[in-house]
Amino acid sequence: MNYSGARILIECLAEQGVDSVFGYPGGSVIAIYDELHKHADRIKHYLTAHEQGAAHAADGYARATGKPGVVIATSGPGATNLVTGIATAYMDSVPMVAITGNVPVSLLGKDSFQEVDIAGITMPITKHSFIVKDVKDLARCLRSAFAIATTGRKGPVLVDIPKDVTMALCSWEAQSETERAKALAALEARWQPPLGATELADAAAMINASKRPLLYAGGGIISSGAAPELKELAERLKAPVALSLMGHGAFPAAHPLCTGLIGMHGAKASNMAASRADLIIALGTRFSDRVVGNVASFASAAGVLHIDIDPAEINKNIRSGRALKGNIKAILQALVPLVRARDSSDWNGDIDAWKQIRPSSHHADKALHPRFIMEEIHARVPSDAIITTEVGQHQMWTAQFYPFSAPRSFISSGGLGTMGFGTGAAMGAQVAYPARQIVHIAGDGSFRMNCAELATIAHYDLPILIVVMNNGTLGMVRQWQSMFFDGRHSATTLNRPPDFVKLADAFGLAAWRATDASSFKEALALALESRRPCLIECAIDIDESVLPMVPSGKAIEEQILEP
Amino acid sequence: MERYVLSALVQNHAGVLSRVAGLFSRRGYNIESLTVGETADPGLSRMTIAVSGDDAILEQIQKQLEKLLEVLVVRRLCPEASVSRELALIKVDAPSHSRAEVLQTASIFRARIIDVCAECLTIEATGDHQKIDSLIELLRPYGIRELARTGVASLERGSVSISLLLSLI
Numbered sequence: 120m121n122y123s124g125a126r127i128l129i130e131c132l133a134e135q136g137v138d139s140v141f142g143y144p145g146g147s148v149i150a151i152y153d154e155l156h157k158h159a160d161r162i163k164h165y166l167t168a169h170e171q172g173a174a175h176a177a178d179g180y181a182r183a184t185g186k187p188g189v190v191i192a193t194s195g196p197g198a199t200n201l202v203t204g205i206a207t208a209y210m211d212s213v214p215m216v217a218i219t220g221n222v223p224v225s226l227l228g229k230d231s232f233q234e235v236d237i238a239g240i241t242m243p244i245t246k247h248s249f250i251v252k253d254v255k256d257l258a259r260c261l262r263s264a265f266a267i268a269t270t271g272r273k274g275p276v277l278v279d280i281p282k283d284v285t286m287a288l289c290s291w292e293a294q295s296e297t298e299r300a301k302a303l304a305a306l307e308a309r310w311q312p313p314l315g316a317t318e319l320a321d322a323a324a325m326i327n328a329s330k331r332p333l334l335y336a337g338g339g340i341i342s343s344g345a346a347p348e349l350k351e352l353a354e355r356l357k358a359p360v361a362l363s364l365m366g367h368g369a370f371p372a373a374h375p376l377c378t379g380l381i382g383m384h385g386a387k388a389s390n391m392a393a394s395r396a397d398l399i400i401a402l403g404t405r406f407s408d409r410v411v412g413n414v415a416s417f418a419s420a421a422g423v424l425h426i427d428i429d430p431a432e433i434n435k436n437i438r439s440g441r442a443l444k445g446n447i448k449a450i451l452q453a454l455v456p457l458v459r460a461r462d463s464s465d466w467n468g469d470i471d472a473w474k475q476i477r478p479s480s481h482h483a484d485k486a487l488h489p490r491f492i493m494e495e496i497h498a499r500v501p502s503d504a505i506i507t508t509e510v511g512q513h514q515m516w517t518a519q520f521y522p523f524s525a526p527r528s529f530i531s532s533g534g535l536g537t538m539g540f541g542t543g544a545a546m547g548a549q550v551a552y553p554a555r556q557i558v559h560i561a562g563d564g565s566f567r568m569n570c571a572e573l574a575t576i577a578h579y580d581l582p583i584l585i586v587v588m589n590n591g592t593l594g595m596v597r598q599w600q601s602m603f604f605d606g607r608h609s610a611t612t613l614n615r616p617p618d619f620v621k622l623a624d625a626f627g628l629a630a631w632r633a634t635d636a637s638s639f640k641e642a643l644a645l646a647l648e649s650r651r652p653c654l655i656e657c658a659i660d661i662d663e664s665v666l667p668m669v670p671s672g673k674a675i676e677e678q679i680l681e682p
Numbered sequence: 683m684e685r686y687v688l689s690a691l692v693q694n695h696a697g698v699l700s701r702v703a704g705l706f707s708r709r710g711y712n713i714e715s716l717t718v719g720e721t722a723d724p725g726l727s728r729m730t731i732a733v734s735g736d737d738a739i740l741e742q743i744q745k746q747l748e749k750l751l752e753v754l755v756v757r758r759l760c761p762e763a764s765v766s767r768e769l770a771l772i773k774v775d776a777p778s779h780s781r782a783e784v785l786q787t788a789s790i791f792r793a794r795i796i797d798v799c800a801e802c803l804t805i806e807a808t809g810d811h812q813k814i815d816s817l818i819e820l821l822r823p824y825g826i827r828e829l830a831r832t833g834v835a836s837l838e839r840g841s842v843s844i845s846l847l848l849s850l851i
Contacts, residue, residue, distance in 0.1 A: 242701060243708050247751045250697075267751065431745035434738065 120292075124254045124285040125150040128218070129158050131261040134294060137189050139180065139550050141165045141173035143200075145193020146233060147220025150285040165550060165579060167543065168571035170197050174204020175543025175569070176550070178213050182530045183505055183548040185342070187214040187268045194221045195233030198279075199240065203537055206244040208275040210534025211365060212342060214268040215275040216261075217241075223283040224252050238279050246274040254287040262294060266303050271310030272429040273342055310428060311445040314453065322443055323457035325424055329398035331466045332358040335381060335410075338365030338533070339403015339427060339447050341526040346370065348451035349402065355455065357464040361389035363404045364518055367529040372522035378470060382410035383669050384515045387678060388473035390669070394676040395466070396421045403427060403447045406436040407534070416674035426450055478666035478680040481519075486635040487657055489513065489588060493520035495636075496558055496586070499643055504556040505530060505548045509541040509565030512594040515665040517560050539568030542585070546572065549581040556584070556647065563589040563613055573626035573652075582650045585628075587619055590659035598664050602682070623654040630654040683734045685714065685811075687759040687766065687836050688744065690729045691844055693752040694720060701750055702729060711735060711743050715768075715833030721845065726754070728844075730836050732811075755848050759836050766836040769806070770814045771796070775825035776803045784824055791817045802827055810834075 122130065128151055132140065140162055144152040155164045167173040170192045177188030188208075192201050198219040208215045222231040238248040247267050249260040257280065264276040326332060334356075340349050346369050353360050353376050360370045361381035370377055381389035393399060399421045404410075411417045417437060425432070425439035426447055433442040443450050481490055493516060496506075506521060507530040508514040514531055523529045530548055532540040545559035566587050576583055593611040600608050623630035631642035633655055646653035667678040692698045699718060706713050714732040721728050733743060740758065747756045759766075776784045781803070788795060788805045791813065797804035807817050811834060818829065838844070 238697075239700070242704050429749070431742065431749055433745075434741060438738075 120290065121288050122291045123150065123154070124257050124280065124287050124289065125154040127254070127257050127289065127291050128261065128280070128285070129154045129162065130291060130293070131258055132189065133158075133161050135262075135265045136186070137162060139163050139165065140189040140191055141167055141176040141180070141547065142191030143167060143170045143173055143193065143197060145197045145220065147194035147222060147282045148191060148197075148285070150282065151191065151218075151220065164191075165546070165575065167546070167575045169569065170200035171204055171539065172543040172546070172569055172572040172575065174201045174217065175207065175537075175540050176547035177215050177217075178204060178208045178540075179507060179530055179544030179547025180551045181208070181213050181215055181547070182544065183527055183551045185344070185527065187216050187265055188547060189216050189218065191218045192220070193233065194219060194237075195235045197233075198235055198237035202240060202244070203535075203539075204543070205241055205275045205277065207532050207535045207537045207540055209244040209246075211532065212273050212338060213275065214273040216264050216268055217275060217277045219277065219279045220285065221250075221279050221281045224281045225283070227281060238277060241277050244275070245277050248277040248279065250279045251284055252281065254284050254289040257284060257289070258291060258294075262299070262302065266306050270303060270306040314443065314445055314450065318443060319453055319457060322424055322441055323454060325398065325422065325441055326356065326400065327459045329422070330464075331395060331397045332356055332400060332464065333392045333396035333398070333421075334358050334360045334400050334402060335363070335393065335404060336360060336366040336369045336402045337363040337404025338369075340366060340369035343403065343428070343446050343448040344526070345403070345448035345451055346526045348448055348455060350374075352451060352455050352458065355458050355460045357461050357467060358400075359388065359392050359470045361385070361392060363407065363410055363533070364531065365533040366404060367518055367531075368523040368526045371524040373524065378474065380518050382407075382675060383412065383671070384519065384665050384667065385410075385669070385675065386474070386519070387476040387667060387680070388470055390667075390675040390678055391473045392470060393418050393421075394674070395469070398422045398424065401425045401427070401439070402451075405432045408436070410675075411436060412669050412671075412673055412675040476680070480664060480666050480682070485660055485663070487633060487639060487659060489516040489659060489663060490520045491636055492586065492588070492639060492657055493517060493560075495640060495643060497521055499647055500556045500558060504528065504558055505552065507531065507541045507545040507548060507557065507559045509561045510536045510538045511562045511565055512590070512598070512663070512665050513560050513562040513565075513588040515595075516588075519665075538565040541565065542569045542572045542576075545583045545585070546575055546579075546581055549583050550579075557582075559583055559585045561585060561587045562594060563587055563591065563619070564593045566619075570622065573623060573628060576652045577627040581652060583652055584646050585623075585654040587654065587656045588659045589619065589656050590661045590663060592661050594661075594663070595665065597661070598668075601662070602679075603670070619654065619656040628652045628654050630656070632656045632658070634658045684736065685732060685734050686740050687761070687764070687834060688731045688733065688747070688756055689759050689836055689844055690731065690747060690756045691721065691754045691848055692727050692729055693754065694725055694727045695752055698727070698752045701752065702731075702747065705746055705750065706743075709742070709746060711739060717833035717835050723845070726845075730834050732834050755844055757838070757844050757847070759838060764836050764838045766810050766834050767808050768811055768814050768834050769808045769832045770818065771830045772805045772807065772818065772821055772826060773802055773828040774805060774821045775801060775827060777801055780824055784821065787817070787820050793817065
């Protein structure tokens, strides 16, 4: 078949099983949008308010499903508006394919109108990128982009297509399933060297010899689908399981062995366990500075067994005594049978005792407490609900107080910490799962950043419930200012418009303001019942802090529990 | 801080050099020199990268390089088991009263004179990093007008070949 580049793009997307894309049109992608229009029955395009929202939506779609998210933007500012979204996906290893238009090949490099070297700009925040200067290379580049994004340690790939390439004609042939599987297998093999029997046996021996093992699990468990294997390992070893922020959902929070979040705002039990363990088994996680605190004193008494698909993560932040490189699910399936089952671990009693230690602020008597909000939402939504967040205090409260039980039910920007991420991400999750309840937890600062996406939510009638925890401040920064900068609240007080209820109303969402427990309960019941886009604004005390907290540079057992 | 030499086979594409150079700068690794050129297989280039750092940094550099899709294989070359050459063109002042000494110095280093004029000579020298350094130091007192140095080109001794390694992958 002789097709235009734009048509080849549509065919390649369809071939990859893409049924939804997010984006924003413009001059350089006009031919692509023309084909999207003709093939709207095969691929549904969601028009956002801003390209950043589209990038986060593609990211949210990918995090919710495990399938690659796709975003399309035009050249120049359209492309640069994707940058934060691509970086967010890169830091959290989310599979995503970003397609940008560019000026015609003959105008490249001439500072043409709306020209930008987006491949150059995104080089440090993509797994790989392509500039397709010949339509004959288009199908190959697109297929490679999907293969690269979804194999090994997943991540975003950018494909930059000059306008004349989208209009040029070229023969196109569908790729057979076998060819596609072969290409994927070849790439997987590159990322995953075969695992030796001795390596496994040595790792098992290390585990079997440990008296106080701690499982420290991250997002790798979720992206490799290894939650069942993690549970089996934990129960066999009777080992506590601490979770990085990205690991939330990898192990049920309500499980007796779960100690919850680890690190800067980690639970007492997680941080104490890391400090007192004799072996830390790190699974699909990268010892981020937010987890480790002071590197020299982190787990100084412990051996480290690091299991990860990215060899470069081994010995990057923390040196490990032993490492297994590859897909965690496959590794755990081979490893777990070699681990001796125990009736109890030496320190289960200690862990249970530490789990009782919580900051008094978690129980404080407040008109509307973040913990109450999170627990109330959990009690009222269906068990398969997906929770998205922005970044800041509300994000930590969500991680601390919402008992996540399933992988991909918590969607949050961990590595990059992108305020403004969640509204778009919630849209992507809702597009992926129209029947599931999506609850987007936001702070007033983060929400304001991309609140224009309310137009998108309303237009597509995405029944997302947005809960804005409004404390009238950039609370996380305020908390640091209160604790470490003598209370000088520089540029963090948000004593300004809009009225969030009126704003939501203007966009066509139903909205309520809750100032206490009963008004929140009432609003929540109405919102959930409506199955329409809704917003609840919650009045939160301006000085409500996220505790525990480890001051930066301190050892993670040196937690502040009381302000 | 030690000096290490890495040899990498990469796909011969536009943009590979900027990916590699970008990786070094954003991760804060120091490149001393980088030499790139086509190999016997025109689809592949060899990058020879001299870096300074410690063992842990080198481990990271190697692993991060290996993550780049267009980088096919990376080897750390150990100085005792490899041969290395650099080339330098040195334009040095050589008026009649010092010309003989300059020529003598060049000849000790088996360097060649490739251009000559009334006031100066241009010397071409090849050798390992230290040899070139020493020649430059010896010529400096005469007055170096211009200096152009290449990075290092390096191969392992014996029959070992990185291309062979590649065929095994």
